[in-house]
Amino acid sequence: xxxxxxxxxxxxxxxxxxxxxxxxxxxxxxxxxxxxxxxxxxxxxxxxxxxxxxxxxxxxxxxxxxxxxxxxxxxxxxxxxxxxxxxxxxxxxxxxxxxxxxxxxxxxxxxxxxxxxxxxxxxxxxxxxxxxxxxxxxxxxxxxxxxxxxxxxxxxxxxxxxxxxxxxxxxxxxxxxxxxxxxxxxxxxxxxxxxxxxxxxxxxxxxxxxxxxxxxxxxxxxxxxxxxxxxxxxxxxxxxxxxxxxxxxxxxxxxxxxxxxxxxxxxxxxxxxxxxxxxxxxxxxxxxxxxxxxxxxxxxxxxxxxxxxxxxxxxxxxxxxxxxxxxxxxxxxxxxxxxxxxxxxxxxxxxxxxxxxxxxxxxxxxxxxxxxxxxxxxxxxxxxxxxxxxxxxxxxxxxxxxxxxxxxxxxxxxxxxxxxxxxxxxxxxxxxxxxxxxxxxxxxxxxxxxxxxxxxxxxxxxxxxxxxxxxxxxxxxxx
Ligand code: GAP
Numbered sequence: 001x002x003x004x005x006x007x008x009x010x011x012x013x014x015x016x017x018x019x020x021x022x023x024x025x026x027x028x029x030x031x032x033x034x035x036x037x038x039x040x041x042x043x044x045x046x047x048x049x050x051x052x053x054x055x056x057x058x059x060x061x062x063x064x065x066x067x068x069x070x071x072x073x074x075x076x077x078x079x080x081x082x083x084x085x086x087x088x089x090x091x092x093x094x095x096x097x098x099x100x101x102x103x104x105x106x107x108x109x110x111x112x113x114x115x116x117x118x119x120x121x122x123x124x125x126x127x128x129x130x131x132x133x134x135x136x137x138x139x140x141x142x143x144x145x146x147x148x149x150x151x152x153x154x155x156x157x158x159x160x161x162x163x164x165x166x167x168x169x170x171x172x173x174x175x176x177x178x179x180x181x182x183x184x185x186x187x188x189x190x191x192x193x194x195x196x197x198x199x200x201x202x203x204x205x206x207x208x209x210x211x212x213x214x215x216x217x218x219x220x221x222x223x224x225x226x227x228x229x230x231x232x233x234x235x236x237x238x239x240x241x242x243x244x245x246x247x248x249x250x251x252x253x254x255x256x257x258x259x260x261x262x263x264x265x266x267x268x269x270x271x272x273x274x275x276x277x278x279x280x281x282x283x284x285x286x287x288x289x290x291x292x293x294x295x296x297x298x299x300x301x302x303x304x305x306x307x308x309x310x311x312x313x314x315x316x317x318x319x320x321x322x323x324x325x326x327x328x329x330x331x332x333x334x335x336x337x338x339x340x341x342x343x344x345x346x347x348x349x350x351x352x353x354x355x356x357x358x359x360x361x362x363x364x365x366x367x368x369x370x371x372x373x374x375x376x377x378x379x380x381x382x383x384x385x386x387x388x389x390x391x392x393x394x395x396x397x398x399x400x401x402x403x404x405x406x407x408x409x410x411x412x413x414x415x416x417x418x419x420x421x422x423x424x425x426x427x428x429x430x431x432x433x434x435x436x437x438x439x440x441x442x443x444x445x446x447x448x449x450x451x452x453x454x455x456x457x458x459x460x461x462x463x464x465x466x467x468x469x470x471x472x473x474x475x476x477x478x479x
Pocket of ligand 1: 149150181183192193196200303341343345347
């Protein structure tokens with residue numbers, strides 16, 4: 001993906017304003033002043049989010065033999081959350097900053113160690129436990145919880161999916177969808193919200209089973225537990241030097257970085273960070289986060305935890321449903337272990353791709369250089385001037401292409417203005433209908449990233465666009 005005149009990246013407030021101005025994302029209930037931590041995805045934002053989720057599902061579920069997907073309920077049986085430990089201990093510590101007086105949240109392990117974003121210290125006398133799950137009534141006398149993660153529905157359905165899909169270890173179950181947390185201090189646009197979406201995999205193995213897959217050949221900044229400065233190295237090297245102790249962790253970190261790279265992200269803006277001992281959940285022996293260098297600092301994008309057999313054992317105990325599987329060799333039954341749980345927030349990934357794509361071509365001319373798979377609009381169709389023959393050809397192309405993709409038809413304003421409008425929302429290709437279209441059946445196709453233009457026969461348009469959009473044909477190779 002060619003990028004032009006890369007200037008300073010926008011602050012998070014500038015990005016929020018841009019997304020609102022262009023019709024991507026606005027505060028939910030904006031006309032009533034908004035509700036903190038809730039966001040509405042408009043005509044471009046909803047397309048972008050769907051494209052991201054589809055790309056994730058394609059990469060992690062459809063293109064793999066060892067992963068099946070599910071879609072569980074949002075309002076969930078309270079016993080699911082009793083078994084998982086969320087009812088008792090899914091909470092943060094509410095604190096108030098001595099300097100700016102704003103409320104904030106810290107993890108229990110961070111109490112007394114971290115400061116407010118303004119640099120002020122938190123008042124320890126203000127500290128109190130704050131439960132994060134939303135509880136809701138169900139019918140007349142029952143209740144449920146809005147799920148705070150998608151993971152537990154995977155555990156609760158483990159046996160049904162494993163048996164019915166005839167899965168064999170090592171294997172995974174994936175889910176993507178809404179999650180809800182009553183965050184004390186939602187902030188940084190869609191980075192920390194109260195309603196968000198997760199894309200999660202629970203990857204199960206037989207205890208001590210080795211990873212049969214190659215560790216992807218990816219270089220990244222590595223910050224190991226106890227270190228203060230990250231070092232750039234390949235995941236293979238990090239595993240060889242025992243910085244990443246488990247082969248499965250190195251493999252899954254590589255998979256996740258490859259996913260971001262496959263959609264055009266620059267891995268120089270990513271690092272992997274190992275959790276310190278006191279950060280680890282009680283059931284977890286190791287956890288690596290994928291972090292991104294946002295304008296507000298290095299922040300967690302995705303967690304990849306080793307959850308052992310904790311969750312399946314808990315659900316077996318609480319539900320009295322056997323979670324064991326048969327070892328084909330020894331004929332003994334055992335509970336599989338989750339060696340890795342790649343857990344990615346849709347909103348955080350979306351923010352990463354917005355930052356990766358955002359560039360300024362000339363003064364105040366913004367271009368979103370999205371990978372075409374993510375672009376909310378794939379093609380713009382423009383008759384050069386308002387003439388009936390041009391418009392008829394344009395409309396016929398538009399009606400044909402929109403059976404396959406999200407396409408816009410625009411006949412208003414100068415052609416330069418129409419290109420700029422599409423550049424700003426990341427449309428990779430624009431088609432212009434002119435005199436040659438009437439005389440010889442050709443149209444002009446323009447590439448967003450290079451602004452190069454080529455002539456192409458109308459009958460070849462759909463097939464060519466299909467190849468261009470899926471990266472199967474370089475634009476420059478068009479005659
Ligand atoms: N099942 C494991 C789990 O939920 P987590 O670290 O609490 O782990 C996983 O969450 C991911 O979900 C995070 O890395 C982040 O991308 C996303 N996430 C968590 N809380 C969020 C919030 N309040 N707003 C947006 N995304 C959030």
